[in-house]
Amino acid sequence: MNHTLRLQIPEALYEPLLKVAAEMGRTPEELAIDWLAxxxxxxxxxxxxxFIGAFSSNIPDWADQHDRYIGQSLINTGNTEENS
Structure with a gap:
């Protein structure tokens, strides 16, 4: 079963979506569905x-933001190694 979802997309998102879709030979709708999926x-x-809830943490939003925290840690580790 398919559903219709109507979105108003800001110009700053729509223009790059159009460009990438054109480069791939696809419609913006097809590309947006793939990205959303x-x-x-x-x-x-x-x-x-x-692991959410398995460990105590002083970071209250870890469950929702763990990808951001892990990514930031990896970036910081990479920067430290490059500067060593």
């Missing part, structure tokens, strides 16, 4: 979800 799948299949 990938984002939803990543959220649904989050490998760290089983």
């Amino acid at each position: 990938a984002a939803v799948q990543e959220y649904v299949d989050d490998p760290l979800e089983k």
Whole structure:
């Protein structure tokens, strides 16, 4: 079953969407559906979800923002190694 979802997309998002879709020979709607599906799948299949609540932390939004914190830690580690 398909559903219709109507979105108002800001110009700053729509123009790049049009450009990438044209480069790929696809419609903006097809590309947006693929990107949305990938984002939803990543959220649904989050490998760290089983650890949420398993550890005590002083970071109150870790459950929702763990990808951001892990990414930032990796960036910081990479910068430290480059500067060593």
